[in-house]
Amino acid sequence: MNNRADVPVIAIDGPGGSGKGTISTRLAEHLGWHFLDSGALYRLTALAVMKAGLPLDDEAALGAAADGLNIRFETGKGGVKALLDGEDVSTRLRGEEVGIIASKIAATPAVRAALVKRQRRFRKLPGLVADGRDMGTVIFPDANLKIYLTASAEIRAQRRYKQLKEKGESVNLSRLLGEIKARDLRDQSRSIAPLKPADDAVMIDSTLLSIEEVLKQVINMV
Numbered sequence: 001m002n003n004r005a006d007v008p009v010i011a012i013d014g015p016g017g018s019g020k021g022t023i024s025t026r027l028a029e030h031l032g033w034h035f036l037d038s039g040a041l042y043r044l045t046a047l048a049v050m051k052a053g054l055p056l057d058d059e060a061a062l063g064a065a066a067d068g069l070n071i072r073f074e075t076g077k078g079g080v081k082a083l084l085d086g087e088d089v090s091t092r093l094r095g096e097e098v099g100i101i102a103s104k105i106a107a108t109p110a111v112r113a114a115l116v117k118r119q120r121r122f123r124k125l126p127g128l129v130a131d132g133r134d135m136g137t138v139i140f141p142d143a144n145l146k147i148y149l150t151a152s153a154e155i156r157a158q159r160r161y162k163q164l165k166e167k168g169e170s171v172n173l174s175r176l177l178g179e180i181k182a183r184d185l186r187d188q189s190r191s192i193a194p195l196k197p198a199d200d201a202v203m204i205d206s207t208l209l210s211i212e213e214v215l216k217q218v219i220n221m222v
Helices: 020-031 038-052 059-067 096-105 109-120 135-139 153-166 173-189 211-221
Strands: 009-013 034-037 071-076 079-084 128-132 145-150 202-205
Touching (some): 020 034, 109 135, 202 211
Antiparallel strands (some): 071 079
16 A cells, blocks of 8 residues: 555645636546545535435534445546435535535534545545645645636636536526625635635636636646
8 A cells, every 4th residue: 555645646726616626627637647526525415414404503413424424436438426325416416505505514623524534545646636625725735736726706606607507507697606705705714724725826817717728737837
């Protein structure tokens, strides 16, 4: 078994809608490295909490739910599938309600403690691209390259609006913008592992950039 500390890590953090998920996935494919979508772990926890009908103010119950997650990720031609208790929940995982609850429980110390170990186990040879909000500050502070990808709230809301409309979902742009701003505030002001760039992170603003332009910048850094 390799020494995890010797495995290279690229940490890509930033708010939702900045493009970090797409960039991280494509970078991992380009390098042939493993990929960690840390947000999926929090969303899976949120789904488990919703499924069990747990109150969001019961920290012990939330922590137990995160600690006892029965999850699996499967990679196939259709991409990566997320399974909770053996059920494919990949589509449900990206719902707005799940995202809001995930953001709320992410501020719970017991939930974060339970998921930290799971996240660090993704660090395997030949390397790892980690996508999240505290990858470079908390989970992998020794990452070889740290990137903080951001964009204006308005642009992120428009991107999310387009994604949801393409899926045939009914969505209101102004409400979506309000939810994104509220989530940003929640993530940035929580007492544990707040959303912020690591001191040694490279900042990239994707507001006026395409995915291809951002990816090219990141590959050049690597």
